[in-house]
Amino acid sequence: xxxxxxxxxxxxxxxxxxxxxxxxxxxxxxxxxxxxxxxxxxxxxxxxxxxxxxxxxxxxxxxxxxxxxxxxxxxxxxxxxxxxxxxxxxxxxxxxxxxxxxxxx
Numbered sequence: 001x002x003x004x005x006x007x008x009x010x011x012x013x014x015x016x017x018x019x020x021x022x023x024x025x026x027x028x029x030x031x032x033x034x035x036x037x038x039x040x041x042x043x044x045x046x047x048x049x050x051x052x053x054x055x056x057x058x059x060x061x062x063x064x065x066x067x068x069x070x071x072x073x074x075x076x077x078x079x080x081x082x083x084x085x086x087x088x089x090x091x092x093x094x095x096x097x098x099x100x101x102x103x104x105x
Contacts, residue, residue, distance in 0.1 A: 003062065005066075006060070009055050010090050011090065021086065033058065044057070
């Protein structure tokens, strides 16, 4: 089975919230989500080519585990917390990715 990833893209529409958002995502949201999802690993990124873009990625051993661990009754509380914390100033999307190939020298 191939590894699977949940990618959450957040576009900040209000640049004034970046520092507060960064701190919140780093200290609260990413660790809470990774624990709740039982993710193997989690990363977060700020885009260099699009500075208001923040991306978080959560790794799972396979697509079935990702789907089970991120079903609505699990992810719903995180979505609600995000919406309470950031009612304005952001837009977000979620993508489910399945590893299709890997190259390593």
